[in-house]
Amino acid sequence: MLEPLSYDFFLRGLIAATLVGGLCGLIGVYIVLRRMSYIGHGLSHAVFGGAVVSYVMSINFFVGASVWGFLSALLITLTTRKRTIGADAAIGIITTASFAVGIALVSRYRTFTRDFDAALFGNIMGVSSGDLIAISAVTLGAGGIFFIGYKLFLFTTFEPDVAKFYGVPTAWVDTTFSLVLAGAIVVSMQILGVTLIAAAIVIPPIVTRLITNSFRKMVLLSTSIGAFCGMSGVYISYFIDVSSGATIVLFSAALFILAITYSNLKSYAKKRRPQISS
Amino acid sequence: MALFEIENLHVRFDAKDGPIYAVNGVDLSIEENTIIAMVGESGSGKTTLLRAILGAVDLYNGGVFVDGVSISDRRANVGYVPQLEAIDWNFPVTVEEAVLMGSTMDRPLFPWFRRADRELAHEIMDRLGIISVSKRHIRELSGGQQQRVFLARALVGSPKVLLLDEPTAGVDIKTRDDVMHLLHDLNHQGVTILMTTHEINAVAAHLPSVICINGKVVAEGPPSEVFTTETLAVTYGAEMPVIHYQGLSLVAESPHLYGRNGSDTRTAHVHASDGLNNA
Numbered sequence: 021m022l023e024p025l026s027y028d029f030f031l032r033g034l035i036a037a038t039l040v041g042g043l044c045g046l047i048g049v050y051i052v053l054r055r056m057s058y059i060g061h062g063l064s065h066a067v068f069g070g071a072v073v074s075y076v077m078s079i080n081f082f083v084g085a086s087v088w089g090f091l092s093a094l095l096i097t098l099t100t101r102k103r104t105i106g107a108d109a110a111i112g113i114i115t116t117a118s119f120a121v122g123i124a125l126v127s128r129y130r131t132f133t134r135d136f137d138a139a140l141f142g143n144i145m146g147v148s149s150g151d152l153i154a155i156s157a158v159t160l161g162a163g164g165i166f167f168i169g170y171k172l173f174l175f176t177t178f179e180p181d182v183a184k185f186y187g188v189p190t191a192w193v194d195t196t197f198s199l200v201l202a203g204a205i206v207v208s209m210q211i212l213g214v215t216l217i218a219a220a221i222v223i224p225p226i227v228t229r230l231i232t233n234s235f236r237k238m239v240l241l242s243t244s245i246g247a248f249c250g251m252s253g254v255y256i257s258y259f260i261d262v263s264s265g266a267t268i269v270l271f272s273a274a275l276f277i278l279a280i281t282y283s284n285l286k287s288y289a290k291k292r293r294p295q296i297s298s
Numbered sequence: 299m300a301l302f303e304i305e306n307l308h309v310r311f312d313a314k315d316g317p318i319y320a321v322n323g324v325d326l327s328i329e330e331n332t333i334i335a336m337v338g339e340s341g342s343g344k345t346t347l348l349r350a351i352l353g354a355v356d357l358y359n360g361g362v363f364v365d366g367v368s369i370s371d372r373r374a375n376v377g378y379v380p381q382l383e384a385i386d387w388n389f390p391v392t393v394e395e396a397v398l399m400g401s402t403m404d405r406p407l408f409p410w411f412r413r414a415d416r417e418l419a420h421e422i423m424d425r426l427g428i429i430s431v432s433k434r435h436i437r438e439l440s441g442g443q444q445q446r447v448f449l450a451r452a453l454v455g456s457p458k459v460l461l462l463d464e465p466t467a468g469v470d471i472k473t474r475d476d477v478m479h480l481l482h483d484l485n486h487q488g489v490t491i492l493m494t495t496h497e498i499n500a501v502a503a504h505l506p507s508v509i510c511i512n513g514k515v516v517a518e519g520p521p522s523e524v525f526t527t528e529t530l531a532v533t534y535g536a537e538m539p540v541i542h543y544q545g546l547s548l549v550a551e552s553p554h555l556y557g558r559n560g561s562d563t564r565t566a567h568v569h570a571s572d573g574l575n576n577a
């Protein structure tokens with residue numbers, strides 16, 4: 021059982037997946053409650069465009085992709101606040117346009133030597149020490165920001181308009197959120213790949229929402245479930261010889277099925293309980 | 299002493315066919331410790347006026363002064379209670395968490411609420427009769443309790459003024475009566491209250507003052523004097539019969555022929571007659 025832990029590459033992948041799982045679970049709470057579930061999926065595509073641009077312009081991948089992702093996230097948030105355009109439409113337009121920039125550049129400059137497969141499908145076993153440092157820094161930074169700004173993020177997520185009336189600097193909160201989101205997508209992309217990030221962001225908070233009605237508990241549980249899914253997914257993938265990203269998502273989906281079954285059984289039992297009439 | 303002064307206020311929004319004035323030259327003076335409602339048709343500028351007092355809209359012309367200070371210079375200490383219909387009832391917050399949001403800006407970059415914040419929140423929840431449901435999710439409450447949660451949140455900031463956007467919208471008649479009595483109690487404790495509402499008869503029955511709005515102030519004063527067919531015609535752009543009953547001016551709807559039993563000869567059956575007889 022402990023055999024895979026003797027490999028350095030596996031250990032690095034396990035730590036990275038645990039951190040990324042927790043990070044996605046944490047950010048996912050705010051994303052799901054803002055009804056922007058597809059922003060993870062969309063932004064990962066947008067960041068792919070930024071990754072190609074940074075490669076063409078010989079800029080560091082993390083810097084280029086983060087700036088690109090931040091601008092896309094900010095644009096989506098600002099467009100959504102205008103209310104004339106829904107979050108789903110804003111995500112659809114901005115992120116696919118950004119993804120298209122990447123595709124256009126790849127097709128224009130056919131002399132690419134860099135392989136973008138890792139960005140598209142993730143590569144947990146190829147995590148370097150540098151990647152691990154970047155993931156740890158973003159996870160710690162995001163955790164610190166959500167911890168310190170807990171009250172501000174809660175009010176802004178619950179009622180953005182009313183929060184403003186109470187003096188909450190909602191524009192700053194939104195900008196900070198976009199920044200953290202972009203950083204999280206960039207570091208997660210290397211692990212899970214563009215195509216699987218959405219599930220890692222959405223499933224843990226949805227599972228948690230089914231079992232708690234408290235925001236504080238939802239934040240703590242979603243982060244823990246995300247980290248647990250990341251760790252378990254990588255561990256299981258070693259033994260069943262299946263892609264780690266896919267195993268993490270399938271493990272999360274299995275938890276979701278368990279949670280929804282539990283929730284339905286609970287409601288059923290509540291309905292069947294005899295009513296005491298006075 | 300006037301707590302609010304609104305002087306020649308204009309708020310306009312750009313539209314395809316040119317600017318639209320949501321508020322078009324409002325002058326108002328609201329005394330301290332009053333309780334007053336604004337009535338008017340949808341789009342008459344009631345909510346925009348509330349938002350102007352909160353400093354949440356750009357003023358095209360004129361000014362809003364609270365305690366003699368322009369709201370563009372200093373944010374007023376005003377509590378705001380939104381429409382219940384605007385709340386996301388699936389959001390995972392307990393009653394206590396929702397009430398504590400009112401203290402968010404006391405120490406905004408401190409992750410948890412102080413003991414003093416919690417004690418104040420508990421005291422207010424106790425005062426409003428919702429302390430027993432403080433750990434429940436906000437959706438698991440009755441309409442009256444839900445209104446009290448957001449009133450409590452506004453009160454934890456110890457505001458001198460409470461602004462309420464349609465506090466009786468979408469609630470049953472009993473809850474509406476409870477909410478009005480609760481607002482009266484708060485007013486007696488020294489809180490100035492300004493609200494918007496569509497419940498004209500509730501205003502006539504419960505409040506000493508009313509303001510009729512239609513882009514500008516049409517009339518203001520006691521409901522018994524303000525609610526006349528002429529004033530309501532200017533406010534709503536429609537003929538509305540006014541009935542005088544026990545000193546109240548109540549507004550009726552223009553009856554439809556069917557409503558006058560023009561062709562319906564059915565008789566009513568009161569199913570709960572035992573209960574009625576026992577009452």
